[in-house]
Amino acid sequence: MFQLPFKLFLSLILASTGCTSRVKSPKASLAQQVAQSIAPAPSDTIPKPPSFDPAKYPFIDFAANTIERKEQLVPFFSRLDALISGKSQQVRILHIGDSHIQGDYFTGWMRDFFQEEFGQAGRGLVFPYREAGSYNARDIKTSSRGNWQGRKSTFQNTEIPIGISAMGIRTYYEDFEINIFPQDLYGLDQRFNSVTIFHEKGPQIFDMLVETGRKEPRPPKIPAAKVITASVVSKPLLNPGTSRHKVRSGESLYSISRRYHCNIAELRRLNGLNSNLIHPGDYLKVPASNRVVPRQTPPPAPDLNAFIEAGAKVVSSKSNPEQPFISVVNLDTLTSVLRIKGLRSNPQQERATLFGFLLENNTQPGVLYCSAGANGVTYYHYNRAENFADQAAMLFPDLIIITLGTNESFLPVSKMGEVEREIASFLKKLRTKMPNVPILVTINPDVLKNKSSDNTIGMQVRDILRKQTQEQNVAIWDLHQIMGGLGSMRRWRSAGLAQADGIHFTEQGYLVKAQLLYSALMKAYAAD
Numbered sequence: 001m002f003q004l005p006f007k008l009f010l011s012l013i014l015a016s017t018g019c020t021s022r023v024k025s026p027k028a029s030l031a032q033q034v035a036q037s038i039a040p041a042p043s044d045t046i047p048k049p050p051s052f053d054p055a056k057y058p059f060i061d062f063a064a065n066t067i068e069r070k071e072q073l074v075p076f077f078s079r080l081d082a083l084i085s086g087k088s089q090q091v092r093i094l095h096i097g098d099s100h101i102q103g104d105y106f107t108g109w110m111r112d113f114f115q116e117e118f119g120q121a122g123r124g125l126v127f128p129y130r131e132a133g134s135y136n137a138r139d140i141k142t143s144s145r146g147n148w149q150g151r152k153s154t155f156q157n158t159e160i161p162i163g164i165s166a167m168g169i170r171t172y173y174e175d176f177e178i179n180i181f182p183q184d185l186y187g188l189d190q191r192f193n194s195v196t197i198f199h200e201k202g203p204q205i206f207d208m209l210v211e212t213g214r215k216e217p218r219p220p221k222i223p224a225a226k227v228i229t230a231s232v233v234s235k236p237l238l239n240p241g242t243s244r245h246k247v248r249s250g251e252s253l254y255s256i257s258r259r260y261h262c263n264i265a266e267l268r269r270l271n272g273l274n275s276n277l278i279h280p281g282d283y284l285k286v287p288a289s290n291r292v293v294p295r296q297t298p299p300p301a302p303d304l305n306a307f308i309e310a311g312a313k314v315v316s317s318k319s320n321p322e323q324p325f326i327s328v329v330n331l332d333t334l335t336s337v338l339r340i341k342g343l344r345s346n347p348q349q350e351r352a353t354l355f356g357f358l359l360e361n362n363t364q365p366g367v368l369y370c371s372a373g374a375n376g377v378t379y380y381h382y383n384r385a386e387n388f389a390d391q392a393a394m395l396f397p398d399l400i401i402i403t404l405g406t407n408e409s410f411l412p413v414s415k416m417g418e419v420e421r422e423i424a425s426f427l428k429k430l431r432t433k434m435p436n437v438p439i440l441v442t443i444n445p446d447v448l449k450n451k452s453s454d455n456t457i458g459m460q461v462r463d464i465l466r467k468q469t470q471e472q473n474v475a476i477w478d479l480h481q482i483m484g485g486l487g488s489m490r491r492w493r494s495a496g497l498a499q500a501d502g503i504h505f506t507e508q509g510y511l512v513k514a515q516l517l518y519s520a521l522m523k524a525y526a527a528d
Contacts, residue, residue, distance in 0.1 A: 057512070059484040059491040065516050067440070070524040072475040076399040076438045077528045083118055083365055090121050090360075092368045094395055096166075096382070097403035100445075101373025102129065104137035105507060106403070109514035111369035112186040119366025122192045123182045123359040125395070126338075127165035127372075131178070133276060134167070134375060139185040146176035146342070147264065149254045149276075152374045158252045162385035163325070163355025164198050164392055166374035170353045172254075174206055174344035180357065181337055191334040192359035197315060197327045198391050200353035205317035208352070210329045211339035242270060247282040260286045314343065317352075325355070325391050334363065355391060370395060378407045379422040383429065393433045400430060400437055405444025405465055406503065409458035416457075420464045427472050441469050442517065443478040446489045448502030454487045477520055479513070 067073065082088035093114070095107050111124065128142040129135055132150025136142060151160035152167040160168045182190035195210060245256060253264045253276045264276065270285040278284070315327045338359065342352055360368060372392075374381075382388055382404070392400075408419050430439060443465050449455045462480045469476045484491060492498040497509030505513060 057495060057497075059488055059495075060512075060516075061482050061484055064478060064481045065520050067475055067477055067520050067524040069469075069473065069475045070527070072473060073399065073438045073440065073521075073524060074528060075436065077525050079398045080118060080525065083367070086365070089362075089365050090368055091118065091366075091399075092395065092397045093370065093399045093401065094125075094392060094397035095369070095371045095373075095401040095403065096392075097371070097373040098377045098406055099373065099375040099504065100403055100406065100510075101371050102137070102166075102375055103135065104139060104371055105505075105510035106513055107369065107371035107373075108137070108139060108186060109511050110518060111367075111371075112188060113514065113518040114367040114369055115188055119364060120189045120361065121364070121366035121368040122194075122361040123188075123190050124368045125165065125356050125358050125370035125372060126180055126182065127167060127356045128169065128178055128180060128354075129165075129167065132167045132169045137371070139183045139190075141181040141183060143179045143181075144177060146171045146173035147254065148176075149252055152377070159255075160353060161200070161355075161387050163387045164395065165356040165372050166377055166382070166385060166388065168353055168355050170351055171342075172351050174342050174349070176206070176342040176352060178340045178354070179337065182359065189361065190359075191336050192338075192361050193331045193334045194358075194360040194362050195329045195331065195338060196358035196360070197329065197340075198325055198355035198357070198394075199317070199327065200351075200355075201317050201319050201324060203317075203319075203346075203348050204350050206349045206352040207317050207343040207345045208315040208327075209312040209341045209343050210315055210331075211312050211335075211337075242285040242287060245284045245286045247278050247280055247284060249280045251278070251280075252276070253278060256284065256286065262287050312341075317349070323394070325387060326394050330362075334361065355387070358395065370397070373403075376407055377404070379404055379419070379426045383422055383426050389429050389433045392430070397434070397437055399440065400434070401440045401442065402426075403442045405458075405461045406447060408461045409444055409447050409455055410449070411457065413457065413460070416460050416464065419461065420468065423464060423468045424472070427468065427474060431472070438475065440475045440477060441465060443476055443480050445479045445505075446483050446486060448489050451500065451502045452490075456486070459486055477517055479516075482516060 076091075079088060079091045083091050093110075095101060095110065097107075101107055115121070123139075126137065126140050128140075128144065129137070130142050131144050131148040132152060134150065134152065149158065149160060149170045150167060151158045151162065151169075160170045162168050182192075184190055197208070197210070199205070199208075245260070247256070253267050253273075257264050257267055267273070267284065267286065268276070270287075313329050313331075315329060338357060356372070358368075358370070408415075411419065427439065427441075430437075444458055444461050447455050447458055458480065462478070466476065466478070468474075483489070489498055489502050492505070492509060493500070493502060496506060497512055498505050499509075
C-alpha cells in the first residue's frame, strides 16, 4: 500500500476541514508553495479554488459527505497506490452522466483535483458535440469540414449508432475534416502524444488521416468550396414547386435531402424548421419530383499527399475483431491540436461515423479522467445506446462514476417501476462487461419543479438508487442528502450555487460539488 505519511497527512487535513479544496502534495517545498500562492494566475485560466469554509454553506450536510460501501472502491485505491509508488503508469476514471456532465464543469474540476495530486496523463475523452448540434465541453473548441449528422441517445429515430460519448456523428463527405483544440482552463497540461479514435469500422467506412503534430509546415488550408452549377444538359426546370414527403423511421434531413437532390438548409427553409430534428410520421415539403437539378461540381479534395508528407498517419477502417471500435495512433511528439481528415481508399467507402477521441500523454504518469454525458439522458437511454458498454470496456477504466437521475426526477410516479428496472439493468450491464471495475453511483441532486416547487419524485428516484445499489453492492455518494434534502436546491440557489431553473448548478456550484466529492473520495482513500 501507499506510504503511511501521506495517508496520515490526508487523514489529518480532511478530518480538520470536513471538506478541502485540494490536498496538496507533500513533495512540494514550503518555498514552492509560497511562490505558487503569490504568482499571478494566467489570464486564460480559472483561479484555483479557495479554501472551502463549511460555515459559508450551513445548509450542506457535511457529516453525510462520505462514500457509502467504500470497501467496493479498494481496487481503485490500490491502483492509486501503484501509480504513486511507480508500479503503474496510469489510472483511468470514466464519469458517465447527463447535462451535469456534458459541459464538463463538474468533471473538469474533478479532473483538476486528481491530476494536480496524482499526475497529468492527458485530457482524456473528448467529443465534438458542436458538430452533433449540441454544445462542447467548456474547455474544448472544435471546427470541421463536411456536412455532419448528429444523434444523441434521447433521439431514437436516426440510423446513427451511439457510442462512448453518449452521442455519435456521421458524414458522407469523403474529404471531411475534424479539428479539436483543448483549451487550458484549469492550469493543466493538455498536450497529448497518443490518440484512441472510437469509430465505426467496415468496408463502407472511410479511412482517416491523423496529424502527428510534427513541426514540418502544414499543407495550405483549403478554403470552403463554393458550389458551382454545371451546365444543364437535360430539360430545363419544369416545376419549381414542392411536393410532400412522409418521414419514415430511420430517416433524417440529410438522407431526405439526398433523395430529393437538395440540401438540408433548403429543407429547413421550406418547412420553417429551426433544427434538424424530425419524427416518423411528419410531412415535409420537398422539391417537386419532376424538378431537374443541375449536377454540382464536387469541391476540391484536400492535398492528401502534402498532408502525409507533413507527418500524418493513416487510420484504416478495416474491421478488426480484437478492436472493433477503436484505432490507436501514437504521435511523434506532444501536441495540443487534433486534426483528422477523411481518406477514401476504395469505391465502396461511403461514410464515417465517430464516437469520441481519447487524448493521452504517455510521457509521464498520472490520472486520465474521462467524462461522457449528454443533455437529457437517463438510465433508459444508456441502456439503448447500442455500443456504449462495449466501447466503455475498451477504455479500460479503473473506476466508473455514474451521475444520472436528474431527468428521471421529472417522470410521472407511474414510471418509477420502469426507472428501477432501467437502473438495475444498466448496473448489471456494466458489471457484466467490466466485472472487476469498481462503480460509484452519485445519487441524484435535489431539484425543483417549475423553478419553485419541491420535487418529491426526486426523493423516490433517490430511494430507488439507494435500493438498487445496495442490492448490487455498489458504492454511493448521496448528493441529495449532502445538499440538505428535499427543498435544499432553493438554498443552493440563494447562495449563488444553482441556476434559476432549479435544476442545474452555477460554475461555483459545480466547483463546490467537485470539492465535496473529491474530499469524500480522499477521506475513503486515506482510511483504506
